[in-house]
Amino acid sequence: MSVYAAPLRDMRFVIEDVVGLRRVSALPGLETTDAALVEQILTEAGKLAGDVLAPLNKVGDRQGSRLENGVVRTPRGSPTPTAQFVDGGWNGAPFEEEWGGMGLPWLVATALQEMWQGSNLAFGLCPLLTQAAIDALREVGTDEQKRTYLPKLVTGEWAGTMNLTEPQAGTDLGAIRTRAEKTADGGYRLRGQKIYITYGDHDFTDNIIHLVLARSPDGIAGTKGLSLYIVPKFLVNPDGTLGARNDAKPLSLEHKLGIHASPTCVMAYGEDEGAVAYLVGEENRGIEYMFIMMNNARLAVGLQGLAVAERAYQQALDYARSRVQSRAVQGSSGPVTIIHHPDVRRMLMTMKAQIEAMRGLIYDVAAAIDVANRHPRRPSAPAPRAGSTC
Amino acid sequence: MSVYAAPLRDMRFVIEDVVGLRRVSALPGLETTDAALVEQILTEAGKLAGDVLAPLNKVGDRQGSRLENGVVRTPRGSPTPTAQFVDGGWNGAPFEEEWGGMGLPWLVATALQEMWQGSNLAFGLCPLLTQAAIDALREVGTDEQKRTYLPKLVTGEWAGTMNLTEPQAGTDLGAIRTRAEKTADGGYRLRGQKIYITYGDHDFTDNIIHLVLARSPDGIAGTKGLSLYIVPKFLVNPDGTLGARNDAKPLSLEHKLGIHASPTCVMAYGEDEGAVAYLVGEENRGIEYMFIMMNNARLAVGLQGLAVAERAYQQALDYARSRVQSRAVQGSSGPVTIIHHPDVRRMLMTMKAQIEAMRGLIYDVAAAIDVANRHPRRPSAPAPRAGSTC
Numbered sequence: 001m002s003v004y005a006a007p008l009r010d011m012r013f014v015i016e017d018v019v020g021l022r023r024v025s026a027l028p029g030l031e032t033t034d035a036a037l038v039e040q041i042l043t044e045a046g047k048l049a050g051d052v053l054a055p056l057n058k059v060g061d062r063q064g065s066r067l068e069n070g071v072v073r074t075p076r077g078s079p080t081p082t083a084q085f086v087d088g089g090w091n092g093a094p095f096e097e098e099w100g101g102m103g104l105p106w107l108v109a110t111a112l113q114e115m116w117q118g119s120n121l122a123f124g125l126c127p128l129l130t131q132a133a134i135d136a137l138r139e140v141g142t143d144e145q146k147r148t149y150l151p152k153l154v155t156g157e158w159a160g161t162m163n164l165t166e167p168q169a170g171t172d173l174g175a176i177r178t179r180a181e182k183t184a185d186g187g188y189r190l191r192g193q194k195i196y197i198t199y200g201d202h203d204f205t206d207n208i209i210h211l212v213l214a215r216s217p218d219g220i221a222g223t224k225g226l227s228l229y230i231v232p233k234f235l236v237n238p239d240g241t242l243g244a245r246n247d248a249k250p251l252s253l254e255h256k257l258g259i260h261a262s263p264t265c266v267m268a269y270g271e272d273e274g275a276v277a278y279l280v281g282e283e284n285r286g287i288e289y290m291f292i293m294m295n296n297a298r299l300a301v302g303l304q305g306l307a308v309a310e311r312a313y314q315q316a317l318d319y320a321r322s323r324v325q326s327r328a329v330q331g332s333s334g335p336v337t338i339i340h341h342p343d344v345r346r347m348l349m350t351m352k353a354q355i356e357a358m359r360g361l362i363y364d365v366a367a368a369i370d371v372a373n374r375h376p377r378r379p380s381a382p383a384p385r386a387g388s389t390c
Numbered sequence: 391m392s393v394y395a396a397p398l399r400d401m402r403f404v405i406e407d408v409v410g411l412r413r414v415s416a417l418p419g420l421e422t423t424d425a426a427l428v429e430q431i432l433t434e435a436g437k438l439a440g441d442v443l444a445p446l447n448k449v450g451d452r453q454g455s456r457l458e459n460g461v462v463r464t465p466r467g468s469p470t471p472t473a474q475f476v477d478g479g480w481n482g483a484p485f486e487e488e489w490g491g492m493g494l495p496w497l498v499a500t501a502l503q504e505m506w507q508g509s510n511l512a513f514g515l516c517p518l519l520t521q522a523a524i525d526a527l528r529e530v531g532t533d534e535q536k537r538t539y540l541p542k543l544v545t546g547e548w549a550g551t552m553n554l555t556e557p558q559a560g561t562d563l564g565a566i567r568t569r570a571e572k573t574a575d576g577g578y579r580l581r582g583q584k585i586y587i588t589y590g591d592h593d594f595t596d597n598i599i600h601l602v603l604a605r606s607p608d609g610i611a612g613t614k615g616l617s618l619y620i621v622p623k624f625l626v627n628p629d630g631t632l633g634a635r636n637d638a639k640p641l642s643l644e645h646k647l648g649i650h651a652s653p654t655c656v657m658a659y660g661e662d663e664g665a666v667a668y669l670v671g672e673e674n675r676g677i678e679y680m681f682i683m684m685n686n687a688r689l690a691v692g693l694q695g696l697a698v699a700e701r702a703y704q705q706a707l708d709y710a711r712s713r714v715q716s717r718a719v720q721g722s723s724g725p726v727t728i729i730h731h732p733d734v735r736r737m738l739m740t741m742k743a744q745i746e747a748m749r750g751l752i753y754d755v756a757a758a759i760d761v762a763n764r765h766p767r768r769p770s771a772p773a774p775r776a777g778s779t780c
Contacts, residue, residue, distance in 0.1 A: 168714070170713075170716070171715070175725060323560075324558070325560040325561070325562050
């Protein structure tokens with residue numbers, strides 16, 4: 001009933017004929033991304049989405065994630081899909097091979113994202129946020145930060161989170177109270193509470209890398225006093241092994257309709273000794289850096305609309321082909337499947353047309369990101385992005 | 391937080407000044423329905439809705455109704471509101487005093503309905519269907535049927551249900567398979583399954599009077615072979631006491647978002663010896679009679695839209711008055727309650743304007759029903775109503 005088949009033919013049509021794969025594979029570093037490779041990748045990803053992720057969607061939502069003894073337990077009694085996702089290297093699709101990625105264009109990675117979100121949105125949120133965290137760190141992290149975090153984030157062995165708002169702040173990020181204090185050794189400790197943290201805690205991965213917006217030690221009021229910090233769930237030793245548990249804990253979970261498997265946390269940083277934090281980039285440019293992550297996540301959330309619409313269309317089509325009710329308008333000896341009724345066909349065609357338009361738009365945006373990232377005339381230094389409230 | 395205050399001032403404005411109470415109270419039998427009486431009735435009903443029904447809404451949905459050992463148990467651990475509803479005579483508001491009703495116009499009864507649905511929609515569905523069943527029986531029931539069922543239905547001591555469709559039929563009522571058989575003594579037995587039966591079973595009332603659409607013993611195919619039958623949960627003895635349990639049972643409950651307290655049943659009629667049934671009106675005119683009930687229920691379901699919108703508006707207004715976020719656009723020393731933000735005010739005003747328009751329309755329809763029911767030139771015999779698929 002609730003199956004999902006990745007719409008490979010429609011996806012390839014948009015990638016190859018609407019957006020134009022050639023335009024993208026002409027960019028430096030993407031020369032090997034031809035139609036045959038795209039077909040092979042989409043086919044393999046479609047198997048993971050259809051055979052592994054989709055069947056877990058309903059059972060995951062029924063069981064839901066639970067907060068037990070201060071840690072989040074994702075739904076049990078079903079295989080977690082993380083291992084296959086990591087083994088396939090899927091999380092690293094759009095990232096550089098030097099960090100362990102596949103080096104694919106965002107155009108193709110976006111089609112993969114559509115499959116993860118369409119087959120199992122509750123699961124898909126984890127790589128969604130992780131990819132957005134990677135995008136920010138690879139733009140503005142120090143070389144050491146990149147070496148420490150990117151390889152495990154790119155493989156998906158670790159996950160990333162986005163920590164923006166707080167109970168009193170809402171969309172007014174200037175009201176953020178989480179504050180960084182400087183320690184004697186020149187490091188930082190964070191204290192404060194963050195809300196709506198997608199996959200703020202879970203047992204899918206060995207470590208979680210929180211990107212946290214907090215007021216700088218001497219930060220002025222408003223958004224211009226905010227910096228961006230890395231707060232790992234487990235501190236990372238110089239040799240790359242995991243060290244002490246950091247002072248970052250989930251306090252409660254939200255109830256989100258249809259995605260109860262995805263833990264959306266209230267997070268407490270620094271309830272005890274303060275959360276060990278590492279500054280990203282320069283102080284007081286936190287909003288600007290966080291917008292790299294936010295913009296990536298925004299596009300992916302828009303893509304979720306397409307993904308859920310495609311899933312709904314597949315279920316509607318399946319139902320219209322199997323549900324028998326009422327005679328055909330042109331006459332029939334008995335009731336027929338409802339796909340024979342003109343108004344049902346009209347509704348299905350409307351859904352399909354709207355889905356194809358959405359897919360065309362979103363994949364075209366992905367191709368534009370590839371051009372922006374890889375065009376020979378791209379400025380080599382990361383351009384500051386416009387900052388405002390979210 | 392989740393309180394409900396009946397919008398008495400807005401309701402009275404629509405009743406008295408928009409629709410015009412005088413136009414309605416000029417009708418025969420409604421002479422005593424003046425503004426003072428309306429105010430008194432709405433005020434008392436508002437207390438029941440706000441103090442008793444509204445607080446049960448959330449807890450009822452959390453607990454939900456359960457099917458246990460073949461009977462439905464409504465949520466326990468909280469007082470059931472039925473006793474106060476029956477004692478107040480609220481269920482009989484729009485019905486004739488000869489049956490134990492208040493003899494009020496539908497104009498006023500509709501305002502009461504808005505309160506029941508707005509304060510606790512899961513509960514309100516029970517009187518909604520009961521009133522619709524009364525409406526059909528008082529139009530087309532025999533004198534004996536009226537004497538047997540109307541007094542208890544009007545007080546709300548018994549409840550009524552509407553049984554239309556079946557798994558294979560959907561909106562195509564001509565495909566109904568539930569069938570009546572004639573017994574040796576000239577009575578009827580019903581066999582078949584009905585779905586989506588609101589309050590198909592429950593423990594709110596001592597008896598449940600099912601109105602069931604079924605194929606007549608010699609009924610032709612399609613809707614023209616359908617008759618309307620009364621199937622009481624407990625047979626009623628000649629002296630009005632309850633007799634044997636009839637062969638009508640709930641098989642399962644639907645999960646309906648936000649109204650889990652309201653049991654929506656799959657009903658089995660005649661799994662064993664056949665359900666004892668009583669023909670309403672003439673054979674093969676079942677669809678026509680059922681439309682009396684359906685039309686009443688349709689208007690009430692439309693009213694639910696208004697009721698839920700009013701409830702949502704009250705909660706939005708309450709939140710906008712208490713949530714503090716962002717500075718005022720004209721400048722402020724700190725963040726202000728969000729009702730100060732012009733766009734929030736605009737959204738609240740849009741909600742309020744749409745609600746007032748809906749209330750004006752729906753109450754005007756109710757007044758038109760009063761005119762149709764009571765106008766001196768109304769035909770004395772019940773006019774057959776147009777029948778079609780629902």
